[in-house]
Amino acid sequence: MLSVDKITARRGGRVVLRDVSLALPAGKTLIVLGESGAGKSTLVGAVLGLLPLCAGRVSWDAAPLARGGAALVMQEPRAAFNPRLSLRRSICEPLRAKGLPDDPARLTRLCKGLELDEALLDWRPWQISIGEAQRAGVLRALIAAPPLVIFDEPLSALDAMTQKHTARLIATLQREEGFAALTVTHDLGYAAAHADSVAVLRAGQIEEAAPAAQFFTTPQSTYGQSLVSAAISLGALERRAA
Ligand SMILES: Nc1ncnc2c1ncn2[C@@H]1O[C@H](COP(=O)(O)OP(=O)(O)OP(=O)(O)O)[C@@H](O)[C@H]1O
Numbered sequence: 704m705l706s707v708d709k710i711t712a713r714r715g716g717r718v719v720l721r722d723v724s725l726a727l728p729a730g731k732t733l734i735v736l737g738e739s740g741a742g743k744s745t746l747v748g749a750v751l752g753l754l755p756l757c758a759g760r761v762s763w764d765a766a767p768l769a770r771g772g773a774a775l776v777m778q779e780p781r782a783a784f785n786p787r788l789s790l791r792r793s794i795c796e797p798l799r800a801k802g803l804p805d806d807p808a809r810l811t812r813l814c815k816g817l818e819l820d821e822a823l824l825d826w827r828p829w830q831i832s833i834g835e836a837q838r839a840g841v842l843r844a845l846i847a848a849p850p851l852v853i854f855d856e857p858l859s860a861l862d863a864m865t866q867k868h869t870a871r872l873i874a875t876l877q878r879e880e881g882f883a884a885l886t887v888t889h890d891l892g893y894a895a896a897h898a899d900s901v902a903v904l905r906a907g908q909i910e911e912a913a914p915a916a917q918f919f920t921t922p923q924s925t926y927g928q929s930l931v932s933a934a935i936s937l938g939a940l941e942r943r944a945a
């Protein structure tokens with residue numbers, strides 16, 4: 704399980720994460736909600752070990768998160784890909800980084816799960832659609848079977864129908880593959896449909912953390928209550944039932 708213990712981090716001399724603690728059991732989904740500038744991407748960088756911490760620690764099963772122990776799916780679908788390389792080259796790169804051989808059978812299986820035509824993998828990232836590129840980005844994140852996958856606003860570049868479809872494919876793969884998902888978003892509808900637990904980040908601090916069922920019915924913090932009631936009035940939580 705992922706443990707984030709009282710981490711504090713600075714950006715440009717300013718503290719942008721303060722005393723943040725989170726827990727995410729293997730195979731489960733923790734969704735971090737928070738408005739723009741709350742520190743979500745900074746938290747992602749801290750969990751990935753890309754950012755020095757001023758205090759606290761990040762661990763997986765009580766040991767430091769190993770290199771390659773977590774994979775990232777970014778908001779910008781093509782950002783994971785080198786424009787000069789075929790998608791296949793970029794997708795297999797995490798295997799090489801771990802010293803593992805290419806695994807064509809796994810690649811085929813994941814392509815099926817993500818409804819990606821395997822022939823697309825011979826193309827360059829700018830030659831395929833945004834929706835396909837985002838699913839290829841998920842494929843790249845999953846290829847080396849990391850125990851933890853971090854999604855930073857994974858669907859926001861996609862249209863509403865494609866969002867729903869992609870979210871469903873990811874959820875099915877998560878059940879099959881068993882990875883834990885740490886997902887950062889400001890989409891409460893997505894959180895309501897997919898989270899096991901929710902943490903609300905505000906101005907660099909955890910305002911509230913709770914099992915999803917509890918958060919969406921009885922949020923405890925004033926800010927959590929305002930998020931949930933705004934989402935209800937926008938009809939964004941209807942997806943929970945869908
Ligand atoms: N490289 C940097 N140098 C200085 N300040 C930074 C840097 N990166 C982020 N910040 C500041 O840290 C704070 C948190 O930023 P962060 O990118 O983590 O927010 P976020 O929650 O991911 O926002 P968004 O939803 O817009 O992506 C912001 O105030 C931001 O201006």
Ligand SMILES: [Mg+2]
Pocket residue numbers: 743744745
């Ligand atoms: Mg961000």
